[in-house]
Amino acid sequence: MIFFFEVFITGLMVGIMYSLVALGFALIFKASDVFNMAQGAMSLFAGLALVGFLYQYMHLPLWLSLLCTMGVMTIWAYVIVYVILRPLVARPPLMLFMATFGVMYLMEGIGQSIYGTQAKGLNLGIPDQSFEVAGILMSSFDLTFAGVAAVLVIGLVIFFQKTRTGRALRAVSDDHEAALSVGIPLLKAWVVTWVIAGIVAVVAGVAWGTRLGVQFSLGYIAFKALPVLIIGGIDSIPGAIIAGLMVGAGENLAEVFIGPYVGGGIQTFFPYLIALLVLYFKPYGLFGKEIIERV
Amino acid sequence: MFYRECGVYKDTYAGDMAIFPIPLDRYGFTVMLILAFVAIPLWASDYFISNIMIPFYCFSLSVIGLNILAGYAGQISIGHAAFMAVGAYSALILYGRFGIPLLPSILGGGIVSGFVGIVFGLPSLRIKGFYLAIATLASQFIIQWVIVHWQWFSGGVFGTVETPDMHIFGWLLDTPVEKYYLALGWLILLTVCAKNLVRGQLGRNWQAIRDVDYAAEIIGINLYRDKLIAFAVATFYAGIAGALITFCYYGAANIEEFHVMVSFALIGMIIIGGMGTILGSFLGAGFFVLLPLFINRFMGIFMEVVPSEIRSNIESIIFGGLIVFFLIVEPYGMARLWHTIKDKLRLWPFPY
Numbered sequence: 001m002i003f004f005f006e007v008f009i010t011g012l013m014v015g016i017m018y019s020l021v022a023l024g025f026a027l028i029f030k031a032s033d034v035f036n037m038a039q040g041a042m043s044l045f046a047g048l049a050l051v052g053f054l055y056q057y058m059h060l061p062l063w064l065s066l067l068c069t070m071g072v073m074t075i076w077a078y079v080i081v082y083v084i085l086r087p088l089v090a091r092p093p094l095m096l097f098m099a100t101f102g103v104m105y106l107m108e109g110i111g112q113s114i115y116g117t118q119a120k121g122l123n124l125g126i127p128d129q130s131f132e133v134a135g136i137l138m139s140s141f142d143l144t145f146a147g148v149a150a151v152l153v154i155g156l157v158i159f160f161q162k163t164r165t166g167r168a169l170r171a172v173s174d175d176h177e178a179a180l181s182v183g184i185p186l187l188k189a190w191v192v193t194w195v196i197a198g199i200v201a202v203v204a205g206v207a208w209g210t211r212l213g214v215q216f217s218l219g220y221i222a223f224k225a226l227p228v229l230i231i232g233g234i235d236s237i238p239g240a241i242i243a244g245l246m247v248g249a250g251e252n253l254a255e256v257f258i259g260p261y262v263g264g265g266i267q268t269f270f271p272y273l274i275a276l277l278v279l280y281f282k283p284y285g286l287f288g289k290e291i292i293e294r295v
Numbered sequence: 296m297f298y299r300e301c302g303v304y305k306d307t308y309a310g311d312m313a314i315f316p317i318p319l320d321r322y323g324f325t326v327m328l329i330l331a332f333v334a335i336p337l338w339a340s341d342y343f344i345s346n347i348m349i350p351f352y353c354f355s356l357s358v359i360g361l362n363i364l365a366g367y368a369g370q371i372s373i374g375h376a377a378f379m380a381v382g383a384y385s386a387l388i389l390y391g392r393f394g395i396p397l398l399p400s401i402l403g404g405g406i407v408s409g410f411v412g413i414v415f416g417l418p419s420l421r422i423k424g425f426y427l428a429i430a431t432l433a434s435q436f437i438i439q440w441v442i443v444h445w446q447w448f449s450g451g452v453f454g455t456v457e458t459p460d461m462h463i464f465g466w467l468l469d470t471p472v473e474k475y476y477l478a479l480g481w482l483i484l485l486t487v488c489a490k491n492l493v494r495g496q497l498g499r500n501w502q503a504i505r506d507v508d509y510a511a512e513i514i515g516i517n518l519y520r521d522k523l524i525a526f527a528v529a530t531f532y533a534g535i536a537g538a539l540i541t542f543c544y545y546g547a548a549n550i551e552e553f554h555v556m557v558s559f560a561l562i563g564m565i566i567i568g569g570m571g572t573i574l575g576s577f578l579g580a581g582f583f584v585l586l587p588l589f590i591n592r593f594m595g596i597f598m599e600v601v602p603s604e605i606r607s608n609i610e611s612i613i614f615g616g617l618i619v620f621f622l623i624v625e626p627y628g629m630a631r632l633w634h635t636i637k638d639k640l641r642l643w644p645f646p647y
């Protein structure tokens with residue numbers, strides 16, 4: 001039983017990381033109806049930029065590097081919104097979706113041109129010690145990031161519910177044209193959303209980068225976040241969090257308890273199986289708004 | 296000899312339905328065919344044939360499939376490369392293990408892939424748009440996993456299987472030119488099929504579904520059937536393309552060649568080439584195959600000036616930049632540019 005809980009908790013910790021990436025997707029989808037395939041590439045770019053500021057080109061202190069990285073992501077947000085999305089405003093959403101493919105290639109290419117293709121280590125000086133709570137092994141590193149993620153989510157919720165800008169963003173996500181007609185600047189609202197998504201990408205990039213090293217495959221974490229998004233409902237922030245935890249725990253349990261019978265390595269597609277099931281029974285996800293067009 | 300519709304009298308049904316009603320188009324196409332069948336095998340170097348033309352043909356075939364699905368039927372798929380893998384492995388198993396002749400094996404690879412495609416197309420009956428895109432991404436990962444982990448399919452470590460020698464009626468295909476003809480033959484055959492499919496009843500149904508699906512249903516189109524047929528046809532093409540590229544180009548089936556990034560690249564190809572046109576499939580695939588070569592040639596001049604990091608990544612920057620550029624400036628891709636040129640030619644030498 002203890003072993004079961006250990007696997008479960010480890011899964012939950014990984015799940016938090018998935019939630020972070022899925023959160024970026026959900027934010028942008030809420031505000032601009034764009035399904036952003038470049039979210040993984042954004043995390044990669046953020047990780048690369050941070051390494052660049054920390055060790056590779058400059059030797060800035062950590063806090064300043066983080067700030068600069070966020071600045072870089074802000075520049076990206078402006079470029080994406082004003083150069084790429086603005087000409088595509090009235091086009092069908094599938095075109096915007098495909099444009100994000102282009103953004104993905106651009107970010108990967110530019111990021112690796114500037115910072116190189118080899119894998120880089122990232123060490124923030126967070127202690128990685130294991131300790132036991134009620135007989136269950138836990139890592140302080142995972143807990144730190146769980147805490148950071150929790151702060152981020154609470155901050156986002158407060159921002160969306162209480163501030164003026166947050167309210168404007170919610171209006172935009174409800175109805176673009178109605179928001180425009182009451183005087184909300186659409187493009188500015190989008191920039192804010194992409195900046196927030198960029199900051200979430202920074203956190204995700206840092207979290208995954210410290211674990212796996214900053215390298216090209218960091219962009220692939222997006223593929224883990226997609227089923228999370230489907231399960232939670234594509235436009236739901238709490239959905240992204242809860243589904244992320246579910247997927248993290250579920251895939252870890254499946255790998256440990258079912259994996260040996262079918263050959264192992266099933267965590268690459270197990271979340272997708274769950275996502276397909278959810279799609280079949282509840283196409284709008286567990287927490288999403290029920291506005292999906294039925295075929 | 297002007298490029299004109301004038302003087303083209305469509306006085307038979309066959310004339311009315313011709314793919315190229317304008318004579319100059321027909322001559323041009325004949326020249327291209329002669330080029331492909333006679334000139335290239337005769338005069339091109341082995342490198343050009345086996346490293347440029349064969350992958351170009353195979354990717355074209357795959358992109359035609361994806362274009363039928365995404366460009367004509369409007370069902371986007373980001374797991375297309377996985378179906379190439381299904382075709383490749385099925386054809387290899389049929390040919391190498393069961394001793395079925397080569398051509399039926401390749402066809403079999405396509406058919407198996409088509410059936411798998413129907414299974415993974417089932418979600419399209421309930422969902423569309425991004426949701427469907429993610430469901431098709433699931434097919435990519437599930438297929439990849441099955442091939443890597445189930446020894447029966449892969450037969451080797453990490454899903455790598457060497458292709459055995461190719462025989463057709465006892466004739467060994469081993470030179471690049473022979474492989475070239477194999478790929479070209481399939482390509483021509485299936486392109487003709489695709490062109491006629493998309494301008495027939497089924498193709499019109501697909502376009503209606505793409506444009507407004509409920510309206511299509513109201514005028515009596517069977518959405519479920521036609522969507523599943525679109526998935527079957529698209530994955531059939533992918534399967535054949537996968538089998539061909541494995542037999543003629545890679546020489547070994549390797550799961551890494553059918554990675555998710557290949558699926559993304561295929562989507563990029565239909566955007567750059569032109570959604571919903573057969574011509575666009577060729578342009579997109581040709582562009583994708585030629586891009587690295589051009590960059591190497593071009594960058595060769597500045598070898599010392601440009602740092603190696605940029606040289607190795609400029610490909611994805613250009614590819615991504617062009618996807619965005621075409622979506623903004625010319626959403627129908629390079630095929631549309633060709634159309635614009637044709638419209639200008641019709642009026643030449645007059646301005647309008």
